[in-house]
Amino acid sequence: MAPSAQTTTPIAQTPDSPVTTAAITNGVAPTGAKSRINSLDALRGLAVLMIFVVNIKMMANGYNHYADRSLWEGAFDPAIGYVHSVFVHGKFVTIFTALFGAGLALLLARDQPVAMPIVLRRLFWLAVFGAIHLIFIREGDIVLQYALVGVIAIAFVRQRATVLFALGFAIQAALLFAAIVFPVEYTDIPILWETGPDTHLEVERIMLGSFADHVSARIDTVKFYLFDLFIVGWGWLDKLSVMIFGMALLKTGFLTGELAPKAYLKIGVAGALSASLLIAFRLSGGAELPYGENALNALWILHRFGGAMAWSALVVGAVAMGWRAAALAAAGRAAFSIYILQSVIGLALFSSLGLGLFGQLTLGALSLVTLAVTAFFLIAAPLWFARYRFGPLEWAWRSLTYGERQPWLRAAKAG
Numbered sequence: 001m002a003p004s005a006q007t008t009t010p011i012a013q014t015p016d017s018p019v020t021t022a023a024i025t026n027g028v029a030p031t032g033a034k035s036r037i038n039s040l041d042a043l044r045g046l047a048v049l050m051i052f053v054v055n056i057k058m059m060a061n062g063y064n065h066y067a068d069r070s071l072w073e074g075a076f077d078p079a080i081g082y083v084h085s086v087f088v089h090g091k092f093v094t095i096f097t098a099l100f101g102a103g104l105a106l107l108l109a110r111d112q113p114v115a116m117p118i119v120l121r122r123l124f125w126l127a128v129f130g131a132i133h134l135i136f137i138r139e140g141d142i143v144l145q146y147a148l149v150g151v152i153a154i155a156f157v158r159q160r161a162t163v164l165f166a167l168g169f170a171i172q173a174a175l176l177f178a179a180i181v182f183p184v185e186y187t188d189i190p191i192l193w194e195t196g197p198d199t200h201l202e203v204e205r206i207m208l209g210s211f212a213d214h215v216s217a218r219i220d221t222v223k224f225y226l227f228d229l230f231i232v233g234w235g236w237l238d239k240l241s242v243m244i245f246g247m248a249l250l251k252t253g254f255l256t257g258e259l260a261p262k263a264y265l266k267i268g269v270a271g272a273l274s275a276s277l278l279i280a281f282r283l284s285g286g287a288e289l290p291y292g293e294n295a296l297n298a299l300w301i302l303h304r305f306g307g308a309m310a311w312s313a314l315v316v317g318a319v320a321m322g323w324r325a326a327a328l329a330a331a332g333r334a335a336f337s338i339y340i341l342q343s344v345i346g347l348a349l350f351s352s353l354g355l356g357l358f359g360q361l362t363l364g365a366l367s368l369v370t371l372a373v374t375a376f377f378l379i380a381a382p383l384w385f386a387r388y389r390f391g392p393l394e395w396a397w398r399s400l401t402y403g404e405r406q407p408w409l410r411a412a413k414a415g
Contacts, residue, residue: 036333037106039257039316042325044099045332045381046315049374050092052342053084056366058140059346061359062203064195074362081363086279090300091307093142094242096335098308100146101153101243102250108157109247118401119154123147125400129340129393136214138343139192139221143336149236153243164248171241172301175234180294184233190221200359207351207358214351245305255312257320264317267309274306330381334391338377345373386410 058066065071069081107114107122130144156164191202206217229235249255254267278299286292319325331338348354349369361369384391388408390398399406 036329037256038325038329039319040099040102040255041329041332042319042323043095043255043312043315043332044335045325045328045330046311047092047096047099047332048335048338048342049328049331049377050088051096051339052373053088053367053370054093055138055140055342056346056370057363059138059343060350060357060361060366062200062207063193064199064203067195069363072363074364077363080367086275087307090304091275091311094304094308095312096142097146097239097242098246098249098312099255100150101246102255103246104150104154104243105157105247105250108154109251116154120151122397122401123150125397126150129336129397133340133343134222134225135218137340137347139218139225143339144226145230145235145239148230149239149243152236153240153247156244157247159247161248161251164244164251168241168244168248171237171244175238175241176298176301178234179297186224186228186233188224189228190217190224192217192221193224204359208356209352211353214353249312255316257316259317259320261317261321264313264320268313268317269310271306271309271311271313274302275304275310277306278303327378327382330385331377333385334381334394336397337391337393338381340393341377342373 054066061071069078069085072078072081074080104119107119108116124147127144127147130141130147134141134144156167159167191199191206206213246255253259259267278296281287281295281299287296289295315325315328350356350358387410389395389410390406390408395406395408
């Protein structure tokens with residue numbers, strides 16, 4: 001394996017980490033700023049920002065429009081929706097999930113692992129944040145699911161990369177088999193996750209109603225979201241497999257920029273070609289053939305993972321060859337805060353708690369909103385970390401995990 005430009009300095013160095021060598025050895029202190037891996041932060045930053053491209057559609061018009069791009073009626077909406085489908089949908093949440101698994105491996109599979117009680121407390125408080133987000137802010141939360149699946153995923157962090165890849169592939173194959181042989185039929189779907197011609201008006205009534213209406217509707221989704229989709233629909237197994245893939249990619253050196261530039265190029269091209277198979281199949285009319293739906297399910301897996309690998313190879317390969325990606329890396333360090341703030345921005349724009357724009361913007365207008373919000377985070381994140389060690393929610397999460405208030409302000413430079 002040829003070394004890359006990042007191999008010699010893979011970790012961002014800063015002088016003000018509060019962590020001592022003894023604390024790291026004992027596994028009881030949080031990872032400091034000097035332990036950040038730039039390629040991971042940059043990729044995480046891109047993922048959380050691009051997730052908003054998809055999530056804002058549900059915030060602005062409900063799940064009906066999120067699931068069916070043909071419902072958008074703006075002049076440029078069909079083209080924008082197609083671009084989202086090809087380049088964004090499914091890819092960046094897959095990257096985000098894989099990086100969560102890689103993060104668990106960084107905590108537990110290194111030479112001086114963080115103590116298991118600390119990791120479990122970390123997941124517990126993440127679940128608390130996720131539950132608050134799910135009930136009071138947005139029904140499409142993934143944080144709670146990450147915390148729940150993370151408890152299972154930690155059992156695999158010490159496995160070799162080859163074992164992890166094999167396990168991840170086996171889980172995805174089993175999920176595809178189950179989807180074909182034992183398809184799940186959902187019943188009693190709550191309104192916020194329903195589709196159909198009358199859905200939009202009812203969701204609009206809720207979103208433009210009182211905060212109590214919002215909370216009541218979200219509470220109604222909890223059983224469906226956590227039981228029907230997550231357990232009966234095997235969503236937890238899908239997330240587990242992606243986290244396992246993330247652990248494997250970390251251990252191969254792919255995520256840390258340790259491969260040769262040509263390797264990233266080859267992986268990126270292979271990923272893009274795999275992702276394009278679904279598009280070619282649809283354009284050729286393959287979905288209308290016998291068993292076309294089953295083929296679509298299999299090709300969707302290639303499309304999703306191929307696209308995720310192509311984007312990952314592009315970003316990590318660029319960082320490995322010297323791109324600092326300072327703004328993206330700063331966003332990645334505050335990914336938890338940004339993810340929640342995106343939902344808060346959605347409430348402020350589209351619900352009765354703010355401007356009440358639900359159902360009023362085209363997909364083209366939402367794209368402009370997304371660009372503005374993304375630009376804000378890319379500008380604000382580096383400015384924030386010039387003064388603070390952690391993002392605001394990252395700081396709260398760490399403080400709760402370690403049972404004491406963590407240092408927040410950066411140390412003033414001498415002279």
